[in-house]
Amino acid sequence: MRPPESGRADLAALAAALVLGGASLLPGILLRGSEGWRKCREGVLSEGPGRADPDPLAGPLAAAAGARTLVATSLFRPDPDRMAGPLPDPAAAAPVPVRDLAGRVAEGRLHLRWRPVPGSSGTHLRVEGLGGPGALEMELEGERDSVEVPIPGVAGTALVRALPLGPAAAAGRPPEARVSIPFRIPVEAVRATAASAATGSALLVLRRPFDGRLLEGEFPLREADPVGGLSSSGPGGPVVDFRTDLVLEAVRPAPPDPGSRRGALSFHPDGRVERGEDGLPLEAGGAGGRGIEVVLRGPDDRRQVLLVTAGPR
Numbered sequence: 164m165r166p167p168e169s170g171r172a173d174l175a176a177l178a179a180a181l182v183l184g185g186a187s188l189l190p191g192i193l194l195r196g197s198e199g200w201r202k203c204r205e206g207v208l209s210e211g212p213g214r215a216d217p218d219p220l221a222g223p224l225a226a227a228a229g230a231r232t233l234v235a236t237s238l239f240r241p242d243p244d245r246m247a248g249p250l251p252d253p254a255a256a257a258p259v260p261v262r263d264l265a266g267r268v269a270e271g272r273l274h275l276r277w278r279p280v281p282g283s284s285g286t287h288l289r290v291e292g293l294g295g296p297g298a299l300e301m302e303l304e305g306e307r308d309s310v311e312v313p314i315p316g317v318a319g320t321a322l323v324r325a326l327p328l329g330p331a332a333a334a335g336r337p338p339e340a341r342v343s344i345p346f347r348i349p350v351e352a353v354r355a356t357a358a359s360a361a362t363g364s365a366l367l368v369l370r371r372p373f374d375g376r377l378l379e380g381e382f383p384l385r386e387a388d389p390v391g392g393l394s395s396s397g398p399g400g401p402v403v404d405f406r407t408d409l410v411l412e413a414v415r416p417a418p419p420d421p422g423s424r425r426g427a428l429s430f431h432p433d434g435r436v437e438r439g440e441d442g443l444p445l446e447a448g449g450a451g452g453r454g455i456e457v458v459l460r461g462p463d464d465r466r467q468v469l470l471v472t473a474g475p476r
Contacts, residue, residue, distance in 0.1 A: 258337030261286060261325040268346040271372035273312040273321055277340070284329025291322045294404055302328060313374035315396070317404040318347045348372060350407045352390060355457040355469040356381070363414045365457045367469070369405045378403060384411045390459060409459045409467070417454030417470055 262278040273293065279286055285304040293299060294316015303310060314321075325340040350371040358365040363386040370379045373396060380394030382405070391406035457469040 259327070260338040261327060261340040264323065264325050264340040264342045266321070266323060266342060266344045268314065268321075268344065268348075270375045271314055271348055271378075272375055273314055273344065273346070274309070275312065275323060276309045277325055279306055279308055280327035280337070282330055283327035285327075287326045287328055289324045291324075292316075292319050293321055294319060295401060304328075311375075313401070314346060314348060315373070315401050315403045316346075316348070317350060317371070317406055320345045348404075350391060350405050352407070352409060352459060352467060352469065353379070355471045358414050358455040358457050358471040360414050360416050360455055365411065365414050365469075365471070367411075367457070369407070371403070371405060373403050380405045386411055386414060409461050411457070412460040412466070413456070413458040415456050415458070417456045 259280050261280060264275070264277040266273055266275045268274070273290070275288070275290075277286065285302055285307070288299075288301050288303065288310065290299040290312060293312065293314050299312060301310070321344045323342050323344065327337060348371055350369055352367055353370045354368050356366045356368060364383065365385075366381060366383050367390065368379055368381050369391055370377055372378070378396055380392075380403070382390070382392050382394070384390060388411050389406070390409035390411055391404075393402050394405055395401075396403045455471045457471065459467040459469070461467065
């Protein structure tokens with residue numbers, strides 16, 4: 164393709180040629196004009212009126228016309244690169260992406276909504292960052308515009324990508340619709356089913372929402388262990404994350420219950436006094452002297468205490 168400057172160069176060359184041609188013809192025109200005027204006067208004086216002299220400007224004007232023709236044929240040639248191309252085909256429209264892709268997290272699920280592309284046969288979704296073993300891919304047919312996806316992870320950011328399917332994507336790959344959705348699933352320590360002050364261990368039950376229901380997992384821990392871990396969601400189900408920001412700080416005997424009867428000892432069936440792990444006699448009535456506290460520490464030194472009343476298992 165010829166550069167845009169070539170047009171300006173052609174105009175400049177034409178102007179220069181016309182100026183030079185006119186300058187070269189001007190002396191001849193003036194000379195012939197003065198000579199013609201002289202001959203005209205001599206003819207009039209010698210021969211009298213009635214004889215016309217040829218036009219003195221005919222020759223110079225013909226030469227100037229020839230110069231213009233030469234310049235026009237040599238400088239102004241049709242430029243194929245400047246010819247207007249074919250008009251754009253209105254049928255070849257740009258591919259349309261999936262519109263209004265958005266999501267939210269509730270009850271351990273990722274709720275996604277979007278606007279399908281008109282003329283498409285469905286929508287292809289790819290979801291990353293849910294905490295599972297890999298990315299989740301699905302093809303939703305027809306005019307479906309929403310889906311709910313369970314979240315096995317406990318915290319992170321879900322990256323969702325969407326593309327139309329079928330004829331709408333055949334003419335060319337449309338821009339990919341994307342959305343990032345941060346999430347954090349609450350995990351609660353609900354109870355301790357067993358504990359031992361002697362070994363500093365406890366069995367804790369944690370609970371979190373998953374796929375629209377409350378799911379529980381049981382975790383054996385020792386003092387200074389982080390509370391939580393991974394647990395199965397059921398037979399054939401995915402592994403679910405129960406990790407928390409808590410630490411098992413201590414497993415210790417609970418102080419006596421102020422409301423219990425003091426002095427009334429607890430006895431074994433053979434008559435022996437029932438004693439706790441510390442060797443002290445256990446009192447009958449209430450949980451005084453028989454409970455074990457499981458102390459959990461969280462951020463900002465907040466504490467949560469779980470009480471095991473049945474003794475070590």
